[in-house]
Amino acid sequence: MSGTGSLLAIGLLLAVVQDRPTVESLPVIDRQRENFYHALAAGPKGVEATWLVTPTTVPIDGELSLTLIVANAANPKELVKPPLDKFEAFTALFQVFLDADAPPETDAHEVRFRYRLRPRSLDVTSIPSLKYLYYRMEGGMFYTTYARSVEIKVAPPVAKATPVAAVVPLEGPEEFFQLAEDGALLSPPTFLTIAFPILTVPIVVVVWIGLWHRLFPNAVRLAKLRRNRAARRALDRLNGARSMNDPIAITAHVLREYLTSRFALPSSAQTPNEIASGIEDSGVRTSSFDFFRACDAARFSTERDTGLSLVVRAEGLIAEWEGAAA
């Protein structure tokens, strides 16, 4: 029972399919007719063609999406996409790009063909109408319908935002980001400037010596005495005696030694009288007696004397004796 029913259903379906009109039933010459894209109409309704434009305002450097909607075709799977890129009415106004379309269903009510159009100038104001022929099976005649023209607006190019370069700070050693300010603007010394102090040495020395001779005559005399070895030694030791603990004893000792080496004073002469007589024997008139008496007085007195006056006096005596000796 059920097997018989299935066979019947398949038979009915085949009958329906076989009844669906097909463009293959038309003569070849009819199929090649201009503006005929294999649309067949069956029943009271004719085939309709319309444009769908998105958007209707497009910038000159932009694109719009154009869709041709073919409705009421009895053979939706057989419809051919009108080649708009071959039609001068379109190519004069637009660059035409054919987009891929999804295959329609067998019993689809409408079929959509998609295009992308890029206007060639600001003067383009509409999508041209498309003449669309279809064949009515019942009458066996061709009919004409149109996808009506659609107004569009082409706008001037949108000013592109200038790409702004990323703000990058200037890099470098930190101390280079300083404007150096002048300090004191001193010119570097030249060779002559550097040599000047050296060149003045002889002059300054000569002037120094001249002034010294003029200002310190005693010192000059003393300096001459230093040429004698005994005198120089005695004067140096007297100079050192100033800072000693017992300058008086040292002074007396230094002077005795000086007299021994310079005037052959016997080493046995120790007392002031012996010294004075020893000196006088050598023919030199001196006041050594008073000096050594003063030394003794100062050394053994209860009142302590610093002895510096005796040191100065000893220097004077040496100068006096050297003068006498000269």
Next chain:
Amino acid sequence: MSFWFAIQIVVALQGNEGSTDGSASTPTRPRFADSCFRDGLKERGESADSRKWFSIAAIDYDNNWRHFEKKSATFALNRARAHFLAGNLPQSIRAFREGLRLYPWDAELQRGLTLARTAVVYPVETDSSVRLRPEPPRELRNRVSPFDLFIASMIASALLTVGLARRFTARDRWATPVAIIGFLGVLAVAGAWWQCEREANRDRERPGLVLVADAVLRTGNGPSYTSRIEAPLPRGAEVREVGRRGGWVQVQVTGGAMGWVPEDVVLVVGQ
């Protein structure tokens, strides 16, 4: 903005004598360049604008450096810094070195040159004879200034004078040693001066060059000759000039190796 920069460049090229304050006297430093330098510092946050200001400043500094008689270490320092910040690394190195030719003892110029040299991308050195990295300034004249010599001369002369004078007058014991010390001081000053002059003369005899672009060091004065060292000399590298022939310069790198580079890729220090 670009118009304004164009005006600034024209003014810079004309020189700024009398242009900023109207005075006919020679200013002690290029005020226009200084003012552009300050503008560059203000725009530091945007490197493109900042570099423009430093470029103008560098042009004016260069112009004034050639024409001013009164130079200073500060002037040289600002000039070199402006070049560096304008992106002119070779010119910056040259400016530092020109400053150091006049003021070799200036510590800021020495430090600036060392910093600028660190920006030069030297190749890895495998052989000491082809060493490219220059020596830091370590000559005597980089350490002793004429001011130092003048002070040393004063002190040595004073010691010599006092020593001699006391030796011939009071005959003090210390006079002779002091005079000897003073004399040795005078000799040291004279020797230091002689050495500094010798170093300066050596510098003048074989001028330094700075490369403005990468260049292959070739074995002869032509592009057909093979390269003396594998890697090219980098932009900013410093060499010494040995001779010139047919648009090529014979140079010696720091390590001692000699070779040839085209004349148009070198800046002469002190030209």
